[in-house]
Amino acid sequence: MSIISIFRFRFLRRNKLAKNIKNIVGFYPNDVFLFEKSLIHKSAVYDHSSKYTESNERLEFLGDAILGAVVADYLFKKYPLKDEGFLTKMRSKIVSRHSLNELSKKIGLDEIVIARLDKKSKTDSIYGNAFEALIGAIYLDRGTKACESFILKRILQPYISLEKLENEETNFKSRIIEWAQKEKRELTFEIVSETGEGRNKFFEACVKLDGEEVAWGKEKSKKKAEQIAANKFCQKFKLLDE
């Protein structure tokens, strides 16, 4: 390939990519190749013949943190009267691996992700990871404000129904009981303490796995305390990821 055709090829690739990115994020990127990097699954780097030398994993690390902060800020302001248990649950639902994979496909990122995997090894999480990496790229390319605006206007507002998420059945207790049956582990709930009186009365529930206390929850009813403990258990064992 002559030097001119190398440049021409690079120019065309750059243009096509810039258009694809524009369609997804709403602006032409300053640094197209930063956005390209956000699309590169590590399988495309490990490949011998690959022209890519770096995957999107560093950008994913950054984007994951930025997304977490923007969603936390959004929920904090949206729900001034809800406690942190509610906020944590809502955020978990929005940024769960499953939710990110779906969002990624909704904005069409799955069409342009760069990976070298056979069908069997391809899981949806490569789309969710690329989604986080894209957030990282927007943050670096355009700064905090633009990144926040992308997340709010192009992701949360069009695709996330807070009302639906709020009402979504999150019976953590039944979820972990199912999990324990599948995994053949012994799981029990116990009320370990009752404190206070009247409207200040609190119950503390605990989940035991194979006889060991692993997660706790404190609330005004036994049922709620168990749900909180079960939710914490889910977080601990990453049961909300898929």
Next chain:
Amino acid sequence: MSIISIFRFRFLRRNKLAKNIKNIVGFYPNDVFLFEKSLIHKSAVYDHSSKYTESNERLEFLGDAILGAVVADYLFKKYPLKDEGFLTKMRSKIVSRHSLNELSKKIGLDEIVIARLDKKSKTDSIYGNAFEALIGAIYLDRGTKACESFILKRILQPYISLEKLENEETNFKSRIIEWAQKEKRELTFEIVSETGEGRNKFFEACVKLDGEEVAWGKEKSKKKAEQIAANKFCQKFKLLDE
């Protein structure tokens, strides 16, 4: 108490608090009572006779996310050539529960935390939690830039030695082996796959707990792959929190 003396009391409290906050964060807060809220452990709210109606838990939720994002951005830019495994490890060390508790005490937050706990129930984590809540308060009171600047100039630069953290012994493998012995669980390591050739050769290690695969790591040497798997195991079981 007359209305005048209530106002006078509130004014004095406000003034004293504003000075304390100024000493810690470097500026007089716009909203002193927002900062006061960041100091209130839930035990001071549950108390019957308490004048406080809301704890710092919502602010802690917000501050935790903001801190995570600022530290991620800082490390991402500080180490342009390090992979996300390294970045994740460094961040875990900086924002571990233990590290936050220590930072909180270093800036003197432990002196002004508001809690109603007997000595036995008081754990250092109330300081780390208040530290996160303080970050949330700064973010709301002064915005992103000021919050970032507080974290960088008043926390990371004076108190965190990256060099020391980098060299800190993080033998995750021995840590989880110890943990498993203490918890009487069966823990084994296994190399589950080898892929690629030459400089692209990768080993995948897996940690099994009671015979079940629970964490994986892929790297260019078996030893490194095991360390990554062990690190992921630590994250999964929250073994890095203390």
